[in-house]
Amino acid sequence: MSNHTAVITGSTAGLGAAFARQLAAQGYDLVLVARDGKRLRMQAESMASQYGVKTSVIVADLVTDDGVAAVQERLADRTHPVHLLVNNAGHGLATDFIDSDLQAERDLLRLHVQTTMELSHTAANAMARRRGGRIINVASVAGYTPTGTYSAAKSWVINFSKGLHSQLRSRGVTVTALVPGLVRTEFHQRSGITIKSAKRWMWLDADDVVRQALTANAQGAATCVPARSYQVLTAGLRFMPDSMVQWAVDKRTGSPDEDAAEQRVGADAAVAEYGGGDGTAEPTTEAINTVDAYKSAKAKSSAKASAARAARPPED
Incomplete structure (x- = not known):
């Protein structure tokens, strides 16, 4: 079994939970990060019991400096190096920009942009120093369209990841932007977002998305757009x-x-x-x-x- 360690933010549901399952099945020890401590500990116990890997948890709100600092401390630990960081934590807003609370808009940008940048910076420095490591930043097909703050944030994630990939690949570090379309998760329900008139082909399975993301990252790809339908759609843009x-x-x-x-x-x-x-x-x-x-x-x-x-x- 591998003795590698993965840090996954937003690990208790959706894509984060799928990343945890698949990486545990590969033998990765897991550092699971989320706000819900009870749910997080239950997940950690389940992963350890089912896959025989070591698990630890960081209960953290990643829109706060203290929450981010707790994860950075783990990423920078030289005695227990992290080999893979998955920046997955995120949420959306159900309202238009002018109808949103300003603090809610700040929190969205903090989580998707600033937190992703800060955690990537810490992880990238540690990985480049060891000349090896992997980072997956979860973006969205929405990043290719002008639909508001969320799409603007995901556009930043895509371009940031591509630039970081170019900078770090010669140092043994692969950075991949995962760019899925609609995925069957709790994301939209938690964000209070109703999706209307979405065709069946638009909905992707979380395990399939994660499988493709891990494969693309292992192969050194800068971006991964899961599903041929979305590959065609984004190419058409x-x-x-x-x-x-x-x-x-x-x-x-x-x-x-x-x-x-x-x-x-x-x-x-x-x-x-x-x-x-x-x-x-x-x-x-x-x-x-x-x-x-x-x-x-x-x-x-x-x-x-x-x-x-x-x-x-x-x-x-």
């Missing part, structure tokens, strides 16, 4: 101008007023072609369908605007 991506997001959420939609429709002349990417691959079917829908909306919006102008009484 490369061919879409920003205004088109925003239109597609607004269409799904039903948020824009018609005037704003009309302004965006006319904002980008590049939409008339199927290009917009870097020319290294053909546009995907998803990209083409989105462009076609966008152009149809543009035509309808233009016709409506023309009709409205025609109906206005002449000015003296």
